[in-house]
Amino acid sequence: MSSTADTVEREKNLQGIGCSRKRKEDPRFIQGKGNYVDDIKMPGMLFADMVRSPHAHARIKSINKEKALALPGVHAVITAEDLKPLNLHWMPTLAGDVQAVLADEKVVFQQQEVALVVADDRYIAADATELVEVEYEELPPIVDPHKAMDPDAPIIREDLVGKMEGAHSKRLHDNHIFTWEVGQKDETDRVFETAEVTVKQEMTYQRVHPSPLETCGCVASFDKIKGTLTVYITSQAPHVVRTVVSQLSGIPESKVRIISPDIGGGFGNKVGVYPGYVATIVASIVLGRPVKWVEDRIEHLSTTAFARDYHMTGELAADKDGRIKALRVNVLADHGAFDACADPSKFPAGLFHICTGSYDIPTAYARVDGVYTNKAPGGVAYRCSFRVTEAVYLIERMVDVLAQKLNIDKAEIRFRNFIKPEQFPYTSAFGWEYDSGNYHAALKKVLEAVDYEGLRKEQAEKRARGELMGIGIVTFTEIVGAGPSKTCDILGIGMFDSCEIRVHPTGSALARMGTITQGQGHQTTYAQIIASELGIPSEDIQIEEGDTDTAPYGLGTYGSRTTPVGGAATAKAARKIRAKARKIAAHLLEVSEDDLEWDVDRFRVKGSPDQAKTMKEIAWAAYNNVPEGMEPGLEAVEYYDPPNFTYPFGAYVCVVDIDKYTGVTKIRRFYALDDCGTRINPMIIDGQIHGGLTEGFAVAMGQELIYDEGGNILGNSFMDYFLPTAVETPHWETDYTVTPSPHHPLGAKGVAESPHVGSIPTFTAAVVDAFAHLGVTHMNMPHNAFNVWKKIHELGLDKRS
Amino acid sequence: MIPGAFEYHAPTTLAEAVSLLKEYGDEGKVLAGGHSLLPMMKLRFAEPSHLIDLNGIDELRGIREENGVIHIGAMTTENELIASQLLWDKCPLIPEAAKLIADPQVRNKGTIGGDIAHGDPGNDHPAIMMATDASFVLHGPDGERVVPANGFFLGTYFTLLEPEEILKEIQVPVFPRNTGYAYSKLKRKTGDFATAAAAVVLQLDGDICTKINITLTNVGPTALKAEEAEQLLTGKVITEDLINQAAEKAMAICDPAEDLRGDVEYKTHMAGEMTRRAIRQSLDRARGN
């Protein structure tokens, strides 16, 4: 009989699920041995640089390339005119719209791509961009989305004039993209008419940029002899890129190879296909040489996908005890000049209708209208599942507004409205089926940990002295892991994901997935899943992603879908292997399969544990001694289409002190409790939560892409765009509860985006709470010193006697 | 973010550098730490065709004291200022302010001379130099001249330096006993320029303020000297009420440019608030608290 000590030891050796195994990726990165797109060098490689529009809205009268072409070392200057014969001057977006690859007759946002210059090196290419002469006739721009549908608003998209049937609905104006409605409008209106209490709040979720450290770029290499195209690219979804590139170029998908090498962060920014990629690929095809294009920081912040820019009005109807009866939401969504949101095709506002949050709200209605403006396209999920950050922000703000109106404590009002543990699985008014949760326990734990009562007492004393202290509480629910392919697809491809595992004769394994790590540590955690499922030590499991020639087709990594979808595929692929291994073990031990039981890393005969075959022995046998009729080998592939999303949740508290003479907000305390179900690697979870909280802090306290009235983008460098360093970043306290997902094979939910989604409204809540006693119900982000001071000054709090 | 083409020169003596400057005229620019010049070149706001690198010139380095005056070579980096015990002992405002400049990378290469010569109202050294009554040694083809920091800064990117002159050295009188000093700088984040900042150097005789310099960063086309505020406090026992009045006077001379750090009103108020804080801290220090 194997002793428990022996079992524990063998389990420890595996470094499987639940182990804080150190990240396999790190030794490479911290020694500077990463291999990013800009590290790729190919023989004969040329360099591309982009000529960009100085105007937000202008007609292109002429483009003169002659001087640029005359510069020694310049190979080509490509414009829309050159792409037209190939029908590549426009490309489809993920949102059912089209986007100009290179500006076709008009530019519609500042820094838009106008011409691609290809030269021997970066320096010549940069010089040549200055020699391309473009003559513009300026047009009035639309910057304010509220003015986009004015009757006399200039038309941004002349290519769409007369096409009033949009991808998602009828278009109401030439600058209108879609109307999207969900829920029961009439019923909701009726509840509002008869409600004891109603509250209404307008709020703007500013335009921000995910801003990964690595900007976007690619190296395209077309082999004229073989007819193959290889592209190294900064992509969170290489397989989707392969499909799109094949469709656009007409090159068979089997001859297109897309490789996402090391990716220096994505945060949703690297999901879509950008004009620079397409133009660079065309350049390589035309010139028959490898071409590299890598944007600089200003180009990156100015043109690649932004996030948010939601102008929201929330309303709650409730009884006088604060029990919510209905939610009504209207959103004006600024999508920029092309609708290039990266959402599942059927959801033009993503999963925004998770906006009933953690609360049992019987009736709800939401409407989102998308409009065009003269700004860069985007609208991606910045470290969140599609538009979930916006949804959580809205409901969490509204619950606070209601609490203030009724003078009910902000924690208490949440307890009154939570979906109760026994209500799961719970179907929301918008039709989502929440898989599992225990919101009461989470909030209770957090309030105790921070001594909530003590904080409120301290706040009362400080208020009496005229000091500004705020306490923010957020209890959020996310919806991640897109998704069931019955509802979710990208360009018609269901949002499943995949894993292929090969166990080698000597018992080590290679596994490949359709996802792609960008810092999340997939090479570490995927191996842990397989280790626990197959009894092979993590160290002996090699994980590969990102090369479409080798990895099985998958939809990529964003929206916290890797663990919910890719992780499930991995567990199920491993289980297929284990099922085969069981048959082989039965054969080797000459017993029936039913007589065997799994024991960490081996099958043993029930009742006589000394009779056992380890996975290592079974692997060897798989290649030379399988039962009759069985194929040799020990491999499996799983394409996993999840039955539902997973619904991670958390309870956060933030305490701030505000300097009333400068507006500087100090985050005194931030306590984050997350529940992501089964925890695969607690250390990585903590790291991801720290990162997500830090990015949430950045968004709430400083990030904003600002445009002036002329449509000029301001603040598009790190001098202004806020990326916190260790100096600014507050201290994070983390905690957890475990409520497994009932439908996920491992019980796991996504986690790395929760802290971003959950923390942003917590910061706002804390800042607003500092002014709540003065009747302030909401303040728009970013809560930088300047903005906070304006509120202080408006209220006269900085007056000296 | 790629500069235009330029030729690179690496003189090893001041004379050589000046003759190169003379030779290339408008086409030439001297390079110190590069942390103001290179960003401008990368954005192609500046496109000098000859870069004359001062990093190889030993004459421009070093910090020493002579007859109650500290001499700082123009090519002394921020980190060297911060590491100088002499400065901490004799003129601590300079290293203290240097610690608030930019971030560790910039401070590792950026020089005090470049910070001054650049003429950027966002830079911190101009106000520090004016507050410490520093003078500058300017070295040109026809010899050297010494000019006070006060009056050196004429406008944004515009100083008394002639195109063929090189800032050789900064001279700062050592702080007398009973000196209080402070630099209060409000910035959004590490690596940012000041939203507003105030430098104060004062001397106390008992409780009476016998001399005070108050200068402001980034709230006008150059660093500003708040003379009326200084006059208000000179010869008086400084009270909280006087501090507030001085802050109001400092605010009255502000003429900041609106940018993403704030609008004119906010920056002006912050200049006032930084003035208050710098005076209070200076008083505390002068009193030995």
Ligand SMILES: Cc1cc2nc3c(=O)[nH]c(=O)nc-3n(C[C@H](O)[C@H](O)[C@H](O)COP(=O)(O)OP(=O)(O)OC[C@H]3O[C@@H](n4cnc5c(N)ncnc54)[C@H](O)[C@@H]3O)c2cc1C
């Ligand atoms: C991210 C960032 C943040 C920053 N934040 C701050 C800040 O908070 N406070 C601050 O004060 N500064 C800040 N700076 C500017 C920084 O301190 C620069 O180093 C400084 O302004 C210029 O010094 P330098 O040695 O780098 O000069 P360079 O950039 O090499 O030169 C600047 C200019 O001065 C001229 N010059 C240089 N030396 C001489 C000389 N001896 N004689 C004549 N002309 C000369 C050059 O020709 C050039 O025109 C920041 C810079 C960056 C990049």
